[in-house]
Amino acid sequence: MAAAHDHPALTDEAAFELYVLPEVEVLLRVALSMTRNAADAEDLVQDTMLRAFRGISRFDGRYPRAWLLTILRNAHVNRNRRRRPELLRDADAGTSLLETQTPDDSAEEVAVGQTFDHVVEDALARLPDRYRRVVELVDMEGLSYRGAAESLGVPVGTVMSRLHRARRRIRDQLIASGLVSAGSRR
Amino acid sequence: MRALRYLRRRRRPHTDSAVLACEAVVELVQLYLDGATDDLTSEEVGHHLDMCRRCGLQADVYLQIKATLAANRPVPDDAVERLRRFGEQLAVHGLPGSP
Numbered sequence A: 001m002a003a004a005h006d007h008p009a010l011t012d013e014a015a016f017e018l019y020v021l022p023e024v025e026v027l028l029r030v031a032l033s034m035t036r037n038a039a040d041a042e043d044l045v046q047d048t049m050l051r052a053f054r055g056i057s058r059f060d061g062r063y064p065r066a067w068l069l070t071i072l073r074n075a076h077v078n079r080n081r082r083r084r085p086e087l088l089r090d091a092d093a094g095t096s097l098l099e100t101q102t103p104d105d106s107a108e109e110v111a112v113g114q115t116f117d118h119v120v121e122d123a124l125a126r127l128p129d130r131y132r133r134v135v136e137l138v139d140m141e142g143l144s145y146r147g148a149a150e151s152l153g154v155p156v157g158t159v160m161s162r163l164h165r166a167r168r169r170i171r172d173q174l175i176a177s178g179l180v181s182a183g184s185r186r
Numbered sequence B: 001m002r003a004l005r006y007l008r009r010r011r012r013p014h015t016d017s018a019v020l021a022c023e024a025v026v027e028l029v030q031l032y033l034d035g036a037t038d039d040l041t042s043e044e045v046g047h048h049l050d051m052c053r054r055c056g057l058q059a060d061v062y063l064q065i066k067a068t069l070a071a072n073r074p075v076p077d078d079a080v081e082r083l084r085r086f087g088e089q090l091a092v093h094g095l096p097g098s099p
């Protein structure tokens, strides 16, 4: 069957191989940091791949990583929900706003690639040392808040506030460079 | 955590008590993406991100920043191997249980 992505000759299966398989490691890293548990992370990525496969015919081939991370986030919500079935409430359907929108809708606002990485690196380099150090420990080396706090000899709350402020600055830099939309900037 | 309790009280008035306001979600979204919120808060933040396009996009930007920063972090080889095999199966045979 033909798909909507950029390569008109591509089958869904080939598109999946081209766009999804190369991102497996990236997805697993992000899933590990979201779940803090190896088995959960692996399940989450598997869920994400299934959803991506089901949606691949509607994917236009632009910014596969951004597309997949949105799917990962949606899959994560549904996994939380499944763990707490009493909280199903009205959100039963589980198809989220972003997942049902046409792909280029969100891709327009979130560009990814070398430029994105470059702006992130640049923003990181410009951070004050005490902020950058926390980002290095948590995001680059994978320490927990507590681990970073012990390593730096500061309270966990300090790690959190420095880390969050640092990432907010990185995001501000991405917004300033026009790579992502301002959204709910604060 | 005192901050979390404080934010919990700042729910949007006159709506479903489970609906967190955007301003609370903006404060919580990074904790959520770091797996540092409790189950109930995770549920509420996740639900909000599902329903609110602005906060959802913001969360996605943070995930992309995470992905970029974590690029050189080692991942368990065996898990990557299993996931690759799972993906290759999908690409060759399609969804499990479908013809």
Ligand SMILES: [Zn+2]
Binding pocket: B021, B022, B025, B048, B052, B053, B054, B055, B056
């Ligand atoms: Zn919102």
